Amino acid sequence: MLESIEKARTKARKAIESLYDCTCNISGYEDYKDPVTKATKQVSKVKYKDQSCKVSKQSLSKNNQTDTVNQVTYEIKLFIAPELEIKQGDIIEVTNKYGVKEIYKSGEGFPYTSHQEIILLKEGNS
Structure with missing residues (x-):
């Protein structure tokens, strides 16, 4: 029974x-x-490189249309391997199949056995 569940999980992944x-x-x-000043500071470090993933953009129902602006709100999700440790606030640089790069800040993730979903915030937007 457990073996068939694991096979199903592997197929799903x-x-x-x-x-x-x-x-x-x-x-x-x-x-x-810092070994000289003994001061502790935060530095950016690459945790993972060239990880396969998918970005999904889902339009939300809220539409802030005015006479001059049609502002559409959407949610961006990253789908990626579940074993990667991605923390809220990590910087994620995504390159799509056309070579276009976008930079995001990660929100809280939700892991499944087959993948994890992480809400993204596009860098430069509030």
């Missing part, structure tokens, strides 16, 4: 990963103690 059409680099901040 392969199916999900077959939809990945982007790659990403993930950077996080860690403490660095």
